[in-house]
Amino acid sequence: MKKYRVAVIGCGSIARFRHLLEYQANPNVEIVAVCDIVPERVKETAEQYGAEAFTDYQALLEQVKPDIVSVCLPNYLHAPVSIAALEAGAHVLCEKPMATSYEEGLAMIEAAKVNDRQLMIAHNQRFVASHQKAKELIEAGELGKIYSFRTAFGHGGPEGWSIDGKESWFFKKDEAFIGAMGDLGVHKSDVIRYVLGEEFTEVAAMVETNAKDDSNVDDNAVCLLKSESGVIGTLTASWAYNTNEDNSTVIYGEKGTLRLEDDPKYSLIANYTDGRKVNYELGQIQSNDAGGQTSSHVVDHFVNAIQNDRDPLITGEEGLKSLNIILAALESSETGKRVKIN
Known part of the structure; x- marks a missing residue:
């Protein structure tokens, strides 16, 4: 070959x-x-x-x-x-x-x-086992109708990861364009689209620069999203989670709740309205701290x-749909209005 x-x-x-x-x-x-x-x-x-x-x-x-x-x-x-x-x-x-x-x-x-x-x-993040399993459960109707979600990605910032440390391009608007929203938020806009199988139509957001010195890009953002079918939820991206990284997602449905990467042992926990609880050990989500030890x-x-x-x-089309959510969130924060997603 x-x-x-x-x-x-x-x-x-x-x-x-x-x-x-x-x-x-x-x-x-x-x-x-x-x-x-x-x-x-x-x-x-x-x-x-x-x-x-x-x-x-x-x-x-x-x-x-x-x-x-x-x-x-x-x-x-x-x-x-x-x-x-x-x-x-x-x-x-x-x-x-x-x-x-x-x-x-x-x-x-x-x-x-x-x-x-x-x-x-x-x-x-589409390849993370807990995300793939959650998608499978939702597609199989295990949660019934999906009502809401919250998804977050936050850590102490790229200075501990980037090869250039505090001098990194991540903090320079002319090179980065966007900060935590481009570094972390776009991961979550992509994965929530993937797991729910939903496209988002509207966003309201507050995007701030309040955690990093010598930076002119966003480092804290909270977004409210609405999907085509009416699912609403929050997406948070932050470079100000200085003690522990948070890369979790919680999905609330008619028949139960899924907690993804929200527990130190179980990468997915399914709680059902009939009293059942299923703990999935699917391996830990890859983080920057892994140093490339896992693929x-x-x-x-x-x-x-x-x-x-x-x-x-x-594909490029999929990447653009996930980027559009972030672009709309930035517009919402700048204008103080809810924004329709392109």
Whole structure:
């Protein structure tokens, strides 16, 4: 079977602890090139993986012509670099959020279509076992009608995770565009769409910058969402949970309640109105603290989709729907009004 030639553009923490390790573990790919604007960083990474080092992504695309490209860059570069890679004939796995605007997202989708390449957005929470099991239970009618939910993702901030610490692009609006909402909130907008099988039509939000010094992006946000069928719930994203990370979701239905990643032992707890309680031990959700010791399954899924010429689970279209919720939340906070989601 053909080995796909992979290039990783951006050698920061997400590349080091996720993409590169997972490509290295996949027998169907070979890491042939890496790129970063910091010469020492890219040289070290290239030596580690036996790859060619570049500081210019356009030179990489022209000279290497990779089959697959991972885009692991600051948010403002996701769209232009992804489009360039698609136009160069590569399949693209892009980190979230996929873009900084609806128009950029559409351009990425169009580039994939025109060049007949796969585009996947790395929303890894769809592959978490508790999220997949909850989706299965809801689809089977175990909860009956869904009424409400609350989903949260918060930790102490990216300075403890990013390769550049407090100097990271995460805190710079011209590079990040959005803060905690792009880092964490978009994960939750994607996973709640996935688990409930619902699209959201309206949002009201309060988005603040109140926890980080020397930052001009949001670090605390609370959003109220309404779905097409009338389900309402809250989505919270924060870089101010300084003691413990929270990555939980609770779903309230006619026949019961599901608690996802809300208990230290059981990754999913189902409480039913008839008195039944089912505890599921499905393994812990992957967090930044895991240091890449467990797979996110994103790379394996993407490579498999390419091999079998089928759409990945999180296409560009799916990534854009999840981004649109966040864009609408930002608009709501700025205008003080409820906003219809595009």
